Amino acid sequence: MSHDIHLHHITRVEGHGNIVLNIREGRIEELRLEIVESPRFFEVMVIGRHITEAPHITSRICGICAISHTSASVKACEAALGITPSDTVVLLRKILLNAETLQSHILHLYLLVAPDFFRVGSVIPLAKTHPDIVKRGLRLKKTANEICRILVGRHVHPIGMTIGGFTKMPTQKDLQEVRKVVEAAIPDMEETVRLFEGLEIPEFNRETRYCSLRDENEYALYDGRLYSKDTPLTEVNQYREFITEEVIEYSTAKHVRSGDSSIMVGALARLNNNHAHLLPEAKEAAARLGLSLPCTNPFMNNAAQVVESVHCIYDSLRLLDLLFEKPHSPASLGTELNSVPPKLTRAGLGVGVVEAPRGTLYHEYGVDERGMIQSVNCIIPTAQNLANIEKDIRAIVPMILGLPKEEIERTLEMLTRAYDPCISCSTHFLEVKFVE
Amino acid sequence: MNKDKLLVIGLGNLLMGDDGAGIHIVHELQRRQLPDHVDLIDGGTAGVGLVDILSSYRRVIVIDAIADNGGDPSGIRLFSPDDLILREGEGDYSIHDVELTSILSLMKSLDMEIPDITIMGIPAVTFTPGIGLSEGCRRFIPEGIDLIMKMRQGDTKNLKDGGNSHDCL
Numbered sequence: 001m002s003h004d005i006h007l008h009h010i011t012r013v014e015g016h017g018n019i020v021l022n023i024r025e026g027r028i029e030e031l032r033l034e035i036v037e038s039p040r041f042f043e044v045m046v047i048g049r050h051i052t053e054a055p056h057i058t059s060r061i062c063g064i065c066a067i068s069h070t071s072a073s074v075k076a077c078e079a080a081l082g083i084t085p086s087d088t089v090v091l092l093r094k095i096l097l098n099a100e101t102l103q104s105h106i107l108h109l110y111l112l113v114a115p116d117f118f119r120v121g122s123v124i125p126l127a128k129t130h131p132d133i134v135k136r137g138l139r140l141k142k143t144a145n146e147i148c149r150i151l152v153g154r155h156v157h158p159i160g161m162t163i164g165g166f167t168k169m170p171t172q173k174d175l176q177e178v179r180k181v182v183e184a185a186i187p188d189m190e191e192t193v194r195l196f197e198g199l200e201i202p203e204f205n206r207e208t209r210y211c212s213l214r215d216e217n218e219y220a221l222y223d224g225r226l227y228s229k230d231t232p233l234t235e236v237n238q239y240r241e242f243i244t245e246e247v248i249e250y251s252t253a254k255h256v257r258s259g260d261s262s263i264m265v266g267a268l269a270r271l272n273n274n275h276a277h278l279l280p281e282a283k284e285a286a287a288r289l290g291l292s293l294p295c296t297n298p299f300m301n302n303a304a305q306v307v308e309s310v311h312c313i314y315d316s317l318r319l320l321d322l323l324f325e326k327p328h329s330p331a332s333l334g335t336e337l338n339s340v341p342p343k344l345t346r347a348g349l350g351v352g353v354v355e356a357p358r359g360t361l362y363h364e365y366g367v368d369e370r371g372m373i374q375s376v377n378c379i380i381p382t383a384q385n386l387a388n389i390e391k392d393i394r395a396i397v398p399m400i401l402g403l404p405k406e407e408i409e410r411t412l413e414m415l416t417r418a419y420d421p422c423i424s425c426s427t428h429f430l431e432v433k434f435v436e
Numbered sequence: 437m438n439k440d441k442l443l444v445i446g447l448g449n450l451l452m453g454d455d456g457a458g459i460h461i462v463h464e465l466q467r468r469q470l471p472d473h474v475d476l477i478d479g480g481t482a483g484v485g486l487v488d489i490l491s492s493y494r495r496v497i498v499i500d501a502i503a504d505n506g507g508d509p510s511g512i513r514l515f516s517p518d519d520l521i522l523r524e525g526e527g528d529y530s531i532h533d534v535e536l537t538s539i540l541s542l543m544k545s546l547d548m549e550i551p552d553i554t555i556m557g558i559p560a561v562t563f564t565p566g567i568g569l570s571e572g573c574r575r576f577i578p579e580g581i582d583l584i585m586k587m588r589q590g591d592t593k594n595l596k597d598g599g600n601s602h603d604c605l
Contacts, residue, residue, distance in 0.1 A: 045451060045567055057567070060450045063481030107484055127545035134546060142488045155489065157480040 019393065019412060028397055033390050033416075043376040051077050051371045052163060058363065058378070059157045064107070067100035067148065068356035070161045071222065072363040077163045079237065080350025080367050088326060089165040094222045095178070095319050096151055096158070097354060098312035101221065103144030104357035105267065105305035108420045109196065110137025113302050116414055117199060133195065136188050140309075143185040147316075150174050150181070175323055182316050189313050193285045196306045202411060205296040206395045208388055209261040210269035211243070213355050219277040219311060220270070221355040227273055228258060236353040239362055245379065248386075255387040256379065262387035265359025266420065267304035268295060279318070282311035298392055301418045305357075349375075356381055358420050382421045389419055438475060443493040443551075444584060445477040447486075447500045447536070454560030454573040458499035461558070461580045468585070486539045493551045498536065499580065501573070502557035512576055512583065513557040556580060 022030040042061050046054050055073040059066045071093055078085060085093075111123045114133065120126050127134040145155040151170050152160035160166045170178075213224035214233065226234040226242040234242040243263065245254040256263060263269075271278070271286070272294040278286070286293065289303040347369045353362050359381030366375035392415055400411050444465065446458030462478045470476060477489065490496060502513060517540050536555070543550050558580055561572040569577070 042451060042565070045565065057451065060480065063483050063485070066480075111484065124541055124545050127542055131546050134542075138484070138487055138546075141484060145485055145488055154478065154480075155485050156482045157478065 019416065021393065021397065021412075023397065023401065026398070026401060028394060031390060031394055031397075033386055033393070043378050046365070046373050046376045049373055051080065051365065051367050051373055054363075054365060054373060055161060055163065056157075056159070059161075063156050064104050065100065065356045065358070065361070066157050067096050067152075067161075068354055068361050069363075070158050071097060071354045072352040072356075072361045074161060074163050075352025075354065076350040076363040076365045077352070078350065079352060080348040080365055081163070081371075082346065082348065083164050085165055088169070088323065090222065091319050091323050091326075092151060092166065092170065093161070095316050096148065096161070097221045098316045098319070099144040099147040101355075101357045102309050102312040103141050104420075105309045106137055106140040106144075106192070109192070109302060109305055109309075110134060110140075112417060112420075113199075114195075116410075116417070136191060140185055140188050140192070143181055143188075146181045147178055150178050172324070175320055179317065179320050182313060182320070185313055189310055193288055193306055193310065196303065197288055197290075199289070199302060201290075201297065201299045201303070202414070203297075204299060204392075204396050204399065204415075206298070206392055207296045208391070209258050209263045210272040210294075211258055211263045211265050211384070212270045212273045212360060213353065214273055215277070217277075219274050219279075219315065223354075226353070226360070228263070229273070230261070231258060236362075237349075237351045239351060239353065239364075243379070243384070245383075254383055256384040257387065262391050263384055264298065264388045264419075265381050265384045266301060266357075267308050268298065268301040269359065270355060271295070271304045271307060278307070279311050279314045281314045282307050285310040298388075298415065299418045301420065305420070358382055359384055382419075385419045385421065389416055389421075438492050439494050441473050441475050441493060441495075443475045443477060443489070443496045445479045445489065445496065445498055447479045447482070447498060449481050451565060451567060453562040453564050453566045454558075454569050455501050455563050457501040457558035457560055457569060457573055457577070457580075458556075460569060461499050461577060461584070464577065464581050465584060468581075484539065484542075486536070487543055487548070490539070490551055490553070491543065491548055496551045496553045497556060497584065498553055499556045499558065499584075500536070501560035501563075503560055503563065511559065512579055513559075514583075515555050515557065517553050517555065519555075556583065 018033075020030060020032045021028065042058065046057055049057065054077055055070045058073040059070040061069050077083075110133065114137070115122050115126050118126055118130065120129070123134060148158060149155050151174065152158035152166065153168075154160075160168060209228045209230055211226065211228045213220040213236075214227035215224035226236060226239060231242065243256050243258050245256050248255050271291070275283075275286070275293040286303075286307045289306060291300055291303045291307060295304075347367060349364070349366045351362065351364045353360060355361070360379075361381055362377070362379040364375075364377040365373050368374050393412060396411065396415060397408075400408050403411070444462070446460075446462035448455040448458045450456035450459050459478055459480065462476055465476055466478075475493075479486065479489065482489065517537065540550060540553075558576050559573060561570040
């Protein structure tokens with residue numbers, strides 16, 4: 001059997017890209033995951049700017065991951081400048097990361113994955129046949145928008161997050177409002193678990209290296225050390241020993257490896273590494289979804305996103321409780337910080353790492369004694385998954401060659417989509433076309 | 437819910453050159469005194485988040501960059517979303533990056549109330565990575581600000597007709 005398959009502009013992922021797959025007599029002759037949009041030279045834009053500008057510039061890289069980019073950026077700046085944020089600030093940042101993880105997963109699940117589930121082409125026909133489902137997704141998205149609006153002043157591109165803290169710390173009343181918003185989302189979240197209990201998951205398993213942050217005390221999204229079960233725990237400022245980037249001729253995005261292996265980052269990788277720290281409600285959701293951990297089926301990343309969404313809701317309530325209990329000092333609730341720039345009196349190199357919805361996000365800045373940025377390195381999650389997606393395709397194609405062409409196409413698209421690639425951050429991604 | 441208010445929202449990516457024209461105008465407007473009944477939002481690349489924002493208003497002005505396919509930018513264009521869909525079909529020009537038309541299609545499919553939207557298209561020259569506007573685009577920013585400031589209260593039709601009224605917001 002011979003196919004020249006060009007999955008050209010795979011649909012329903014964030015951005016544009018191609019899969020080129022040539023099969024001759026049941027063997028793969030050629031396989032490439034191409035990134036076709038020119039890379040956005042965000043790193044270059046930050047060089048030569050004052051360090052206080054970096055979080056605001058990088059918050060504009062992506063409308064979906066704006067909190068993550070800003071968080072990684074402020075952490076990198078703080079590391080470079082030797083600034084330690086208060087516990088209160090860290091708790092608030094964790095709530096914001098939970099909100100962004102929730103909204104990103106929900107958008108992917110309801111607007112991009114659910115159409116596969118109901119075998120329709122996009123969310124538009126789904127909205128006509130199942131409006132209640134789409135409206136539920138939008139309500140949950142609104143939950144996250146509201147949390148961001150209350151805590152950092154905007155639905156997107158958080159203006160209030162800054163080096164050292166927030167331009168204006170939220171008041172107790174703000175936090176009570178956040179709590180109401182989060183609690184109101186619980187019934188919709190329960191319905192979401194119910195909906196995806198019946199998710200069609202192809203049987204496909206391939207073990208790879210699952211990489212994420214790991215924290216000894218909690219499910220790591222904001223902080224921790226770099227972990228995979230095959231490598232020693234690595235401090236974030238030593239990240240170049242944990243992963244390496246390599247330029248690929250056919251792709252404008254670099255590929256990433258850890259040691260001798262391609263890697264997977266994102267919801268499933270985090271669950272595989274850190275499921276012991278999931279809250280009980282999330283563990284229950286995993287059981288209902290048939291997600292037995294560790295799991296080597298990349299299609300289950302969608303189920304993992306549902307589980308993390310549940311975790312983020314209940315973890316936000318837990319964090320709010322801690323905020324209400326905390327005795328507040330210097331950067332306390334309700335304080336006007338007036339965006340006072342921190343003391344920028346030293347040159348340094350700072351690394352900031354967070355778990356963005358799609359996986360580990362790295363920002364590294366080198367600054368001179370005037371606080372001017374001299375070097376930047378930014379590694380996004382999707383770039384880390386690209387080599388692994390190629391390997392998955394290479395492994396699954398022999399298993400599905402006997403299927404009709406449309407089913408091969410659909411399976412490869414679903415596989416790519418399961419990784420929830422956000423090529424917009426680096427490039428753009430996919431429309432499907434067979435070339436024979 | 438802000439049904440009695442007028443929303444002025446800029447869309448685009450500040451890191452993609454002229455694509456951020458709408459955001460530049462919103463930032464300029466933030467420095468001015470606007471009446472209480474006007475909400476000003478830097479929408480950035482809000483994407484699906486626009487559903488929530490747009491459904492909260494009855495009257496909306498969307499400021500976004502438009503890409504002319506060929507020729508010199510001829511000036512700010514004012515149109516409705518229906519015009520935009522039609523003209524996109526004709527290959528004339530399109531909203532870049534944020535897919536407003538997709539958002540409106542989704543809202544229509546869900547039988548959601550769609551506000552009266554006027555799109556102010558700022559002619560853009562470059563949509564390439566970079567912070568700041570091209571000279572060709574920047575010259576339209578003062579006019580865009582004037583058009584917004586000259587609008588009568590809640591009267592978006594006035595804006596569509598060319599913004600010639602001297603009544604202020």
